[in-house]
Amino acid sequence: MLGEWKETVRMFPMRKARSFGSHLFHYAILLSLSFVFVYPMLYIVSQSLMQVNDIADATVQWIPKELNFEHFRFAFDRLHFWRSFMNSTVTSLGAALLQIISCAIVGYGFARYRFPGYNVLLGLVLFTFLVPPQTIVVPLYMFFSDLGWINTYLPFLVPSAFGHGLRGALFVLIFIQFFRGLPYQLEESARIDGAGAFRTFRSIMLPLAGPAMLVVFLFSVVWHWNDVFEPNLYFMVSEHYNLPQSLMILNAQAEQQLSEAQKMMGGAMLTSVPTGYNRNMAGALLTILPLVILYGYAQRYFVESLERTGIAGE
């Protein structure tokens, strides 16, 4: 709300002063930059629809001659789409929901309470953000394997429930910033009315944290969805692969086809499987499609929320 109000105030004198030319220039830059941002999406869509004769046809640059979803059928099959989709969904949605709750609780504790060792603990949160996963990956893997958690969802869900997991520290910091920006009066009146600390948090502060929760949720889902480093460690069998992992193998299969084709050709050099790339792109589109749909639905609230999370220290 405040942001919008500021906006109108700010644009008033500027709009008068700005000439038509500078407006045009502004849009030109924005549009050309937007092209760079949309380019991967366009590329993926266009490539995934192309057939062999389109690739050979020099007149075809972006739009294939006919609509053919054959690559999608192939990729859908080879990705084991529904299985991989379920694995991806459980890990990213589960971890994201758990991270929202746990990081909100912890962030609230840091934002509203002062206790002995406060600075040290806050420092440790920052420290956690900086430790590269590579440094602790070996002991962590052993720990989870001792517990028998390999090939289960637990290595993703349990750390998330404790406010850790993928970039958990960052989410805690976002919540700290957000709760610091809320007025104290709300809690004080709740406390005077006799609500305990947890009741106050649950029924007063948590419902207000919508914007921060949305931002954390979206970040967490996106990062978990695209992550292959941890799944590669903890999902060892293909039944548990998530979508990006399956996409990786899709490539491996194409490579294998390539080398087989080379053998058949008696060692003649083939630079690529004619449609291998296009199949890959079909797989890539299927992999990111759920995210694109989610983002398409949430982006309006998301960009507004991000401004309201106080991420920028307002």
Add this chain to the structure above:
Amino acid sequence: MKKPFKISMRGRHILEGYSFISIWVVGFLLFLAVPLGRSLYFAFHRLEITANGLKASPNGFQFFRDAFTVDVGFTPALIHTMTNLVLHVPLILVFAMFSALLLNRPFVGRLAFRSIFFLPVIIASGTVLQKLLDQGAATLPIFLQYDVANKLNDYVPTAVLLPLLSMMDSLTLVIWDSGVQILIFLAALQSVPVSLYEAADMDGATPWEKFWKITLPIITPMILVNTLFSIVNSFTEIRNSVMQYIQMIAFEKNNYGYASALGWIYFVIIFLIILIVLYIFRNAGSNNYNREER
């Protein structure tokens, strides 16, 4: 009814605070402190897998010496990662700032453009980005189509042109990598009080002056946040050669001790770089003029 023991208001406040953060502390011990300690232990020990589990024998600084003297793979990977970092992070910051300033101006379709600028965070990361890179789709076709390289070669010496072109190549990656940073800068720009710009307008400041004298000093803390985020992002990226190397050592060669030592070297270097960044930004806090009041 009398309580068994009474605690003061202050004591209760502290206790409540601890109970809120307790889950994080437990998680920290389980999933960070203990693994970190164990990996430090591994780094100084030779591990053997025996029937009764792992057997560790003291190894001193051997792994650390080996990393730089014997191992032919690690140092190049490290240098590659560092060069990428030093080249990309400033570019990302400048580009993100530029885009945020563009998007912050009032115009029709602002929200649509903002959503577009965040799109690569969703699409161009992880495996999908890897695929795009494999296919050479991470370079804009403009450079290839118009044969810019060859045309420029007539005017610019090859020694200068090649690094320049490789930077142009990675420019798309830089642009795609800066989605989150753009949003953080945008939020920061929104938090600059309008009254300051009004006052500057009264005094006849140009937009250029307003940027350097008002905008930049106020959002300096956010530049620090973005720098740290970009550094951590670049260090933990899956395409990062050190990351890939350590993973290979650990899970293909099963050399856990050596992998842990490499992980620690990597961590220490990251930490040094972050200390340098913090040192550069050491005055950022003082620009934080009476922020608490608002």
